Amino acid sequence: xxxxxxxxxxxxxxxxxxxxxxxxxxxxxxxxxxxxxxxxxxxxxxxxxxxxxxxxxxxxxxxxxxxxxxxxxxxxxxxxxxxxxxxxxxxxxxxxxxxxxxxxxxxxxxxxxxxxxxxxxxxxxxxxxxxxxxxxxx
Amino acid sequence: xxxxxxxxxxxxxxxxxxxxxxxxxxxxxxxxxxxxxxxxxxxxxxxxxxxxxxxxxxxxxxxxxxxxxxxxxxxxxxxxxxxxxxxxxxxxxxxxxxxxxxxxxxxxxxxxxxxxxxxxxxxxxxxxxxxxxxxxxx
Numbered sequence: 001x002x003x004x005x006x007x008x009x010x011x012x013x014x015x016x017x018x019x020x021x022x023x024x025x026x027x028x029x030x031x032x033x034x035x036x037x038x039x040x041x042x043x044x045x046x047x048x049x050x051x052x053x054x055x056x057x058x059x060x061x062x063x064x065x066x067x068x069x070x071x072x073x074x075x076x077x078x079x080x081x082x083x084x085x086x087x088x089x090x091x092x093x094x095x096x097x098x099x100x101x102x103x104x105x106x107x108x109x110x111x112x113x114x115x116x117x118x119x120x121x122x123x124x125x126x127x128x129x130x131x132x133x134x135x136x137x138x
Numbered sequence: 139x140x141x142x143x144x145x146x147x148x149x150x151x152x153x154x155x156x157x158x159x160x161x162x163x164x165x166x167x168x169x170x171x172x173x174x175x176x177x178x179x180x181x182x183x184x185x186x187x188x189x190x191x192x193x194x195x196x197x198x199x200x201x202x203x204x205x206x207x208x209x210x211x212x213x214x215x216x217x218x219x220x221x222x223x224x225x226x227x228x229x230x231x232x233x234x235x236x237x238x239x240x241x242x243x244x245x246x247x248x249x250x251x252x253x254x255x256x257x258x259x260x261x262x263x264x265x266x267x268x269x270x271x272x273x274x275x276x
Contacts, residue, residue: 010197032175039204
């Protein structure tokens with residue numbers, strides 16, 4: 001409890017001086033420069049070490065990038081609602097009434113079909129139509 | 139297990155969700171850095187002519203201090219991707235800086251549900267001995 005609540009600073013300037021004195025080869029062999037420790041990475045290394053060497057668990061190597069693995073609890077409560085709400089902000093409803101009027105106009109539709117196929121046929125009452133056959137609407 | 143492992147292991151296993159860790163400068167050093175520093179400093183002193191007395195503090199607070207919150211949050215994030223195989227509960231990190239808040243949180247999350255379950259398990263016809271034994275162990 002004492003170490004938790006008390007803030008203290010230890011001076012390590014002598015060791016840092018030693019870092020500057022020794023040869024570059026020795027620096028690589030005996031890495032003890034405190035300034036180069038990445039504590040955020042060490043937090044992950046600690047968990048990895050417990051899993052790999054203490055619990056003997058088969059875990060992917062950290063170099064492979066653990067963030068590429070799908071999270072176990074990725075889907076939270078109400079995930080689909082949150083996703084839909086987020087998507088609503090991106091997706092905007094288009095004004096399609098003018099477009100719909102043109103599409104639903106039979107005369108224009110026939111004109112379009114005539115342009116495409118170059119031929120028009122007339123369907124009589126009781127006549128069976130073949131699928132894909134062009135019919136003129138009167 | 140190392141000193142920080144006493145927090146990391148229960149966190150990963152899901153034993154503890156709430157931790158009392160006041161934020162601030164705390165001294166932490168990785169074991170390999172420490173052993174390397176011992177070797178390098180001993181070798182350096184051994185090369186000095188005549189008797190030599192020097193103290194090398196191998197600490198992090200003087201040059202590169204770490205913070206509880208960042209350290210353990212990173213570790214907890216790693217556990218979301220690769221959880222412990224035999225974890226009891228999902229790891230969920232809550233760090234509190236007040237002891238009173240911590241005691242209240244532990245009472246509500248652990249002690250109170252355990253007491254209620256023990257009462258129910260002790261009831262005739264409703265509870266069973268196995269549940270009572272397990273909750274007493276907990």
